[in-house]
Amino acid sequence: xxxxxxxxxxxxxxxxxxxxxxxxxxxxxxxxxxxxxxxxxxxxxxxxxxxxxxxxxxxxxxxxxxxxxxxxxxxxxxxxxxxxxxxxxxxxxxxxxxxxxxxxxxxxxxxxxxxxxxxxxxxxxxxxxxxxxxxxxxxxxxxxxxxxxxxxxxxxxxxxxxxxxxxxxxxxxxxxxxxxxxxxxxxxxxxxxxxxxxxxxxxxxxxx
Numbered sequence: 017x018x019x020x021x022x023x024x025x026x027x028x029x030x031x032x033x034x035x036x037x038x039x040x041x042x043x044x045x046x047x048x049x050x051x052x053x054x055x056x057x058x059x060x061x062x063x064x065x066x067x068x069x070x071x072x073x074x075x076x077x078x079x080x081x082x083x084x085x086x087x088x089x090x091x092x093x094x095x096x097x098x099x100x101x102x103x104x105x106x107x108x109x110x111x112x113x114x115x116x117x118x119x120x121x122x123x124x125x126x127x128x129x130x131x132x133x134x135x136x137x138x139x140x141x142x143x144x145x146x147x148x149x150x151x152x153x154x155x156x157x158x159x160x161x162x163x164x165x166x167x168x169x170x171x172x173x174x175x176x177x178x179x180x181x182x183x184x185x186x187x188x189x190x191x192x193x194x195x196x197x198x199x200x201x202x203x204x205x206x207x208x209x210x211x212x213x214x215x216x217x218x219x220x221x222x223x224x
Contacts, residue, residue, distance in 0.1 A: 021059050024049060025073040028066065036113035037067060038121060064122070071118070071125055075132060078106075082140065092148030093199060093210050097218065099140075100195040104188045112175070112182050130172075138168045145202065153207035167198060 027049055031040050042063055046053045060066040085098050119126045142164040148154035171194075174185050184190050199211055 021069075022073075024056070024059055025070055028070050029074055032070060032114050033109050033111050036111065037117035042066075067118075067122055068125060071129055075129060079136070082136070086140075091151050091210065092144050092153055093203065093207060094214055095147075096144060096195060096199060097214055100192060101218075104191050107186050107188070107191060110186055115175075134168060134172055137171060138164055141167050148202065148207065153204065153210055154202045155204050158202055163202060170194070 028040075028045055031045065031048060042053055042056065045066070046056045049056065060069060081102060082099070085095060085102065088095070088098065090098065115126075118129075142160055145154060145158060145160045145163055149156060149158065149160075174180060175182070180190070196211075200208070203211060
């Protein structure tokens, strides 16, 4: 990807996250970028193409972020807390209107990223459970696949659940408690001790 296109996608992503997709026209984008529509169309064919490129860009960015976390030398619980902090940070910029527009006006694209997100989350949780068991931090009798699917279902269906409002889901405390609840359900005594020590080292006030 050349730098000009990357710059366009970064700025359009910010616009979509702030205002949603439907309300932003190609004229709005060209004006915000300080370029003509003719120049904009050198990089994208139309709005559908732009939306698809933005979704691919965001998906790749998220994949890079999680890969960077995976590369860090940490135990399973530390990695979960690192993911926790990353999600808290990204949820502060989350706009439900963007996902709503994607689901309503670009259903095939929405289905594609929904599946990718679900598969990536399942793989990540499953690997973390296996790692935690190998490190002696999680309960040995855990049914890895069941727990992984349960946690994926929990995350993926929160937006459809009438019990929690959108404001609840976006609150840092909500996300943090969800992770702590999950860890308490799978950790053994040694793991819980590691959890408490790790929580004491991390200043979550910077994230909550």
